[in-house]
Amino acid sequence: MKLLDLKNDGVDIQEQIKLSKYTFTKTGGAAQYLAFPKNKTELENLVQVACEEELPLTIIGNASNLIIRDGGIDGLVIILTKMNQISVKGNKVVAQAGARIIDTAFTAAKAGLSGLEFAAGIPGSIGGAVFMNAGAYGGETQNAVDTVTVLTRASEFKTYTNQEMEFSYRHSLVQENGDIVVAATFALKPGKKLEILAQMDYLNALRRYKQPLEYPSCGSVFKRPKGHFVGPMIIKAGLQGKQIGGAQDSTKHAGFIVNKGGATATDYLNLIHYIQKVIKEKYDIDLHTEVRIIGKK
Numbered sequence: 001m002k003l004l005d006l007k008n009d010g011v012d013i014q015e016q017i018k019l020s021k022y023t024f025t026k027t028g029g030a031a032q033y034l035a036f037p038k039n040k041t042e043l044e045n046l047v048q049v050a051c052e053e054e055l056p057l058t059i060i061g062n063a064s065n066l067i068i069r070d071g072g073i074d075g076l077v078i079i080l081t082k083m084n085q086i087s088v089k090g091n092k093v094v095a096q097a098g099a100r101i102i103d104t105a106f107t108a109a110k111a112g113l114s115g116l117e118f119a120a121g122i123p124g125s126i127g128g129a130v131f132m133n134a135g136a137y138g139g140e141t142q143n144a145v146d147t148v149t150v151l152t153r154a155s156e157f158k159t160y161t162n163q164e165m166e167f168s169y170r171h172s173l174v175q176e177n178g179d180i181v182v183a184a185t186f187a188l189k190p191g192k193k194l195e196i197l198a199q200m201d202y203l204n205a206l207r208r209y210k211q212p213l214e215y216p217s218c219g220s221v222f223k224r225p226k227g228h229f230v231g232p233m234i235i236k237a238g239l240q241g242k243q244i245g246g247a248q249d250s251t252k253h254a255g256f257i258v259n260k261g262g263a264t265a266t267d268y269l270n271l272i273h274y275i276q277k278v279i280k281e282k283y284d285i286d287l288h289t290e291v292r293i294i295g296k297k
Contacts, residue, residue: 029072071296
């Protein structure tokens with residue numbers, strides 16, 4: 001079986017497509033091959049073909065906390081956003097990897113299930129949220145996950161428990177072993193629908209007030225160093241508003257870097273490195289990126 005065979009069988013496979021069409025920063029080079037599987041079978045076949053043809057394989061969700069370098073990505077890039085089904089089973093919500101975590105949180109809320117309120121404004125996919133152990137406003141993905149179904153690079157489906165996922169701050173097992181998140185099951189608690197929705201509306205209002213949603217961005221750029229907050233540290237260092245090319249450290253939230261117009265991934269990376277350099281010089285603190293950075297220079 002080859003990629004062309006899968007394409008002839010109806011799998012959405014494209015060639016030399018600019019990934020800036022899909023990233024939240026509106027930057028990034030081209031994918032050699034880009035595929036959008038609609039189900040587990042198509043995903044499994046794509047992974048098998050990539051292995052057989054010795055193609056590098058890259059998995060992308062909603063591309064919200066991601067920077068793809070301007071050189072693009074060789075091999076096969078798989079975007080999972082067409083695998084987006086969400087279902088409610090008792091006190092559990094099952095969501096495929098390509099479903100938005102926002103949609104999953106609202107599905108839970110409408111079913112009177114509490115535990116995903118923190119995710120009401122996170123723009124990423126379920127797969128990305130699990131991969132990064134995404135969090136906001138005191139909540140993290142690990143707090144709600146019951147099990148995670150993955151596809152290994154050897155094309156084997158497995159299910160991990162919460163404990164087996166080895167969650168920690170912005171980390172999970174699948175970052176280490178290369179498994180592909182296929183779906184996640186969330187164990188939630190019964191609550192009052194209107195109260196859950198009100199809490200989500202409140203958190204989204206905070207987000208609109210504090211975050212630069214009017215510009216393309218990759219969300220929060222840096223991990224929080226122990227004992228410090230990144231935004232105030234950047235402000236104190238005089239870096240808020242610093243701009244390189246079209247990329248600017250946001251004047252609204254210093255922990256975000258926004259595309260003010262015409263930014264490239266290289267602009268983003270140069271600004272990230274500059275901020276890291278200055279913070280290290282001023283405070284002897286190493287800032288590590290939360291945003292995932294992939295692709296060729």
